[in-house]
Amino acid sequence: MKFYMAPMEGMTGYVFRNVYHKYYGDVDKYFTPFLCSTGLSHKELHDVMPEHNQGMPVVPQILTDRAEDFLKIAERLKEFGYDTVNLNLGCPSGTVVSKGRGAGFLKDTERLERFLEEIFAGCPLKISVKTRIGVQAPEEWGKLQEIYNCFPLEELIVHPRVQKDFYRHPVRREMFRSVLEQSSMPVCYNGDLHSVTDFREFTAAYPDVDCVMMGRGIFKDPGLVRACKNRSVTQEERFSTLRAMLAELLAEYRREMGNDTHTLYKMKEVWTYLGQSIPGGERPLKEITKARSISEYKVAAGEALRRWEENCCMDN
Ligand SMILES: Cc1cc2nc3c(=O)[nH]c(=O)nc-3n(C[C@H](O)[C@H](O)[C@H](O)COP(=O)(O)O)c2cc1C
Incomplete structure (x- = not known):
């Protein structure tokens, strides 16, 4: 495939x-x-x-x-x-x-x-x-x-x-x-x-x-x-890969756009989809949407990821 x-x-x-x-x-x-x-x-x-x-x-x-x-x-x-x-x-x-x-x-x-x-x-x-x-x-x-x-x-x-x-x-x-x-x-x-x-x-x-x-x-x-593809990955790998990818995405958008407002907008867009997969993720997603600075974003995204790891029950 x-x-x-x-x-x-x-x-x-x-x-x-x-x-x-x-x-x-x-x-x-x-x-x-x-x-x-x-x-x-x-x-x-x-x-x-x-x-x-x-x-x-x-x-x-x-x-x-x-x-x-x-x-x-x-x-x-x-x-x-x-x-x-x-x-x-x-x-x-x-x-x-x-x-x-x-x-x-x-x-x-x-x-x-x-x-x-x-x-x-x-x-x-x-x-x-x-x-x-x-x-x-x-x-x-x-x-x-x-x-x-x-x-x-x-x-x-x-x-x-x-x-x-x-x-x-x-x-x-x-x-x-x-x-x-x-x-x-x-x-x-x-x-x-x-x-x-x-x-x-x-x-x-x-x-x-x-x-x-x-x-x-x-x-x-x-x-x-x-x-x-049925590639076996541990939950730990799965989360660490996602964390690393999101951190690099943030850094790369910041570098490309040289502007925190645009970077925040991009990361929020990514989270509108990612957030749908987090059981009980509405609250942290709301915080991400409300974030006015990169540091507020980081706190909210960290919380959302923690929740995801805790719940860890997506259908795959
Ligand atoms: C935000 C957004 C932007 C899109 N931009 C394009 C595009 O530039 N070119 C295109 O052919 N389709 C575009 N699409 C359609 C997607 O390529 C795809 O056909 C659609 O999302 C259905 O596939 P999915 O259910 O796997 O998302 C876009 C869809 C969305 C939601």
């Missing part, structure tokens, strides 16, 4: 990827949050520059509905040494969809087909696609599948929700059977694998799938992939 880390805008940037890779290093591919400016913004540039991605298998992702822009960014990525680029056809956000990008591109299949023709004709890199299964209803998938099958996709990563589901509607896992049966390229599953139990249920239902992508689950428990 291959495990990919999902792209998560604002969360899985190069700082997080590097620190995660150092302490866990168990992911087969990392996908960058989407790039969308042809000139690459300062943030985008730093995220993909080779010196920030040493020793990690990274696939940059592009979000656009203009073939010309896609090809410009891909040229730049080629100069950086990348060999594959991923196209975002899944982002459900209103601002993206209203511009006909991300999942919004799925509603105009003729335009999508022309776009794919142009990028496959001109792109110097291999192309993979991360997609939802439609905009309004899963019945839209048939046509989309037909289109994807016409192109030599490196792989197809499928999040089986439609755009209007956002993340609220339960993932439409039953639809994934037809995706698998009808796809002519390697397929990766993505969506709501947030615990070892979720992963085991999924592999029991889909024993023929050999690739999954995980996002929020890794933030809820950074040791999730390791646990899914």
Whole structure:
């Protein structure tokens, strides 16, 4: 089984990827949050520059509905040494969809087909696609599948929700059977694998799938992939690895941003997911959210981790 880390805008940037890779290093591919400016913004540039991605298998992702822009960014990525680029056809956000990008591109299949023709004709890199299964209803998938099958996709990563589901509607896992049966390229599953139990249920239902992508689950428990791989780790190791990773993440964000307010914001974001895994963690999580300084944060995070160690009863 291959495990990919999902792209998560604002969360899985190069700082997080590097620190995660150092302490866990168990992911087969990392996908960058989407790039969308042809000139690459300062943030985008730093995220993909080779010196920030040493020793990690990274696939940059592009979000656009203009073939010309896609090809410009891909040229730049080629100069950086990348060999594959991923196209975002899944982002459900209103601002993206209203511009006909991300999942919004799925509603105009003729335009999508022309776009794919142009990028496959001109792109110097291999192309993979991360997609939802439609905009309004899963019945839209048939046509989309037909289109994807016409192109030599490196792989197809499928999040089986439609755009209007956002993340609220339960993932439409039953639809994934037809995706698998009808796809002519390697397929990766993505969506709501947030615990070892979720992963085991999924592999029991889909024993023929050999690739999954995980996002929020890794933030809820950074040791999730390791646990899914059945790597035995003692509780002590598990906690010390998490403590060390969080300490380094804090130090690295501080170094990168040179600003405690932004660093605090980043760490709070990480804890919004991590905190969900701590039984009885509401109180320390609240303290983390309220922290106004790094020292207040450290006290609250220390308390949250102590609680986690005491309770120690996540479902894996
Ligand atoms: C905060 C956040 C940011 C995201 N950013 C991106 C992104 O930049 N590109 C993308 O393709 N998907 C993005 N996604 C979607 C995730 O990659 C993934 O498809 C989704 O979270 C479902 O997988 P999960 O249940 O394993 O988290 C984002 C999701 C979240 C919650």
